[in-house]
Amino acid sequence: MKDLSMDVDALDAEAERILRMNDRGGYSVPTAGLYPYQWNWDSAFAAYGYAMFDLDRGWRELEVLMAGQWPDGMVPHIQFHKVDPSYFPGPDIWGGVGPVPSSGISQPAIAATMARLVYELDPGAGAERMRALYPKFIAWHRWFMEWRLDRDAVCLTHPWEAGRDNAPDWDGPLARIDPSGIAPYERRDTGHVDPSMRPKKADYDRYLWLVKQGHDCGWDQAHLRDVNPFRMADPTMHFTLLRGHRDLMWLGAELGLDTGPLPDWIAQLEAGAETLWNAQLGAYDCRDAVTGDWADAVSNAAFLCWYARVDPKTTAAVYARVQSKVQFGVASHDPDSPAFEPKRYWRGPTWAMMNMLIAMGLDEAGRPEGAALRASTVRLIAGNGFAEYFDPLTGAPAGGKDFTWTAAIWLGWASPKARRGRWAA
Ligand code: GLC
Numbered sequence: 001m002k003d004l005s006m007d008v009d010a011l012d013a014e015a016e017r018i019l020r021m022n023d024r025g026g027y028s029v030p031t032a033g034l035y036p037y038q039w040n041w042d043s044a045f046a047a048y049g050y051a052m053f054d055l056d057r058g059w060r061e062l063e064v065l066m067a068g069q070w071p072d073g074m075v076p077h078i079q080f081h082k083v084d085p086s087y088f089p090g091p092d093i094w095g096g097v098g099p100v101p102s103s104g105i106s107q108p109a110i111a112a113t114m115a116r117l118v119y120e121l122d123p124g125a126g127a128e129r130m131r132a133l134y135p136k137f138i139a140w141h142r143w144f145m146e147w148r149l150d151r152d153a154v155c156l157t158h159p160w161e162a163g164r165d166n167a168p169d170w171d172g173p174l175a176r177i178d179p180s181g182i183a184p185y186e187r188r189d190t191g192h193v194d195p196s197m198r199p200k201k202a203d204y205d206r207y208l209w210l211v212k213q214g215h216d217c218g219w220d221q222a223h224l225r226d227v228n229p230f231r232m233a234d235p236t237m238h239f240t241l242l243r244g245h246r247d248l249m250w251l252g253a254e255l256g257l258d259t260g261p262l263p264d265w266i267a268q269l270e271a272g273a274e275t276l277w278n279a280q281l282g283a284y285d286c287r288d289a290v291t292g293d294w295a296d297a298v299s300n301a302a303f304l305c306w307y308a309r310v311d312p313k314t315t316a317a318v319y320a321r322v323q324s325k326v327q328f329g330v331a332s333h334d335p336d337s338p339a340f341e342p343k344r345y346w347r348g349p350t351w352a353m354m355n356m357l358i359a360m361g362l363d364e365a366g367r368p369e370g371a372a373l374r375a376s377t378v379r380l381i382a383g384n385g386f387a388e389y390f391d392p393l394t395g396a397p398a399g400g401k402d403f404t405w406t407a408a409i410w411l412g413w414a415s416p417k418a419r420r421g422r423w424a425a
Contacts, residue, residue, distance in 0.1 A: 049408020152272025306361025
């Protein structure tokens with residue numbers, strides 16, 4: 001293991017350097033080369049990171065993100081502000097129909113929660129900007145409530161929508177898709193990063209088949225709901241949206257704004273969480289909305305139940321078991337599962353920003369595991385740099401380098417000098 005003695009100032013400076021380097025003028029890219037556009041939840045974390053040294057820049061990130069909102073309320077998972085041939089699939093393949101060339105799917109709704117954290121850093125400076133963003137967040141959350149519920153649990157319609165691209169949770173439903181007929185294509189991701197750390201070709205074929213399906217029906221949600229064979233009710237989508245609703249409630253009360261449907265939406269999603277509880281697994285799980293089958297997978301998203309403030313039931317015992325198997329952070333997939341691969345993206349690696357969300361919930365619930373998770377994420381980053389994700393067994397960095405969200409959560413949460421939000425213990 002590397003020397004973990006820490007020079008906090010040097011790490012803080014490096015994180016700031018990465019955020020400035022990945023700034024494209026009002027929006028950030030996750031990392032140059034591999035991800036040269038604006039991604040939705042990456043941007044929300046970035047806003048919090050920027051706000052640590054430049055509050056105005058933090059708000060700007062959220063404003064640019066929300067300016068890409070579609071007329072139906074959806075906020076796309078990628079906005080292609082400036083076309084870059086080093087990424088595939090680009091705007092022509094997606095055929096998004098919003099004000100900015102974009103993808104046609106969304107991503108976990110953490111932006112309202114990050115906006116609250118940014119607001120809390122300086123309510124006086126943020127009030128007007130938050131007021132302007134508020135109705136946009138409501139419209140986005142309404143889109144999820146209108147189009148993405150199954151038994152009151154929030155669904156994704158493409159693996160990229162959950163932000164957990166190749167998680168074993170999707171193996172079953174993806175296997176049912178026959179991707180023959182998609183046009184030949186050339187991946188660009190494996191030119192940037194070791195292919196053993198990326199999704200496999202069989203997955204990619206299906207990702208593209210699903211994109212084509214959305215593109216062919218003009219991303220009409222009513223139509224897609226009828227024809228899309230991939231529809232998974234998922235703890236990532238569900239818990240982040242529920243938490244986002246709660247933070248909008250708080251902001252609405254704080255700013256004297258009309259909270260409209262939020263109390264009903266919160267009650268609805270609290271009830272819907274029950275339909276994600278897999279009693280046999282002892283954890284919240286993904287449920288296939290088409291077949292009713294469980295994924296039977298303990299992912300790191302299961303541990304967002306505290307963040308969403310739903311009843312954790314027996315989750316703490318499962319958390320203790322999976323944590324006893326790894327050295328760093330929370331593994332994205334159960335280390336005891338045969339599908340666990342410690343370096344392959346969402347099939348095992350630990351992700352610093354997921355660790356932050358999980359720890360926020362644990363801290364708020366008054367549980368000691370939150371501080372322990374932060375300490376292990378600190379060791380992870382201090383010893384291995386600002387990688388996209390890490391091997392949870394060894395801490396080895398994986399995926400892209402100089403990653404925006406890893407730098408952002410360092411500055412906003414992990415760094416011993418971070419001005420963490422009010423939730424922090
Ligand atoms: C990958 C990740 C996703 C992230 C994106 C940009 O697709 O799985 O969560 O938003 O890269 O970093």
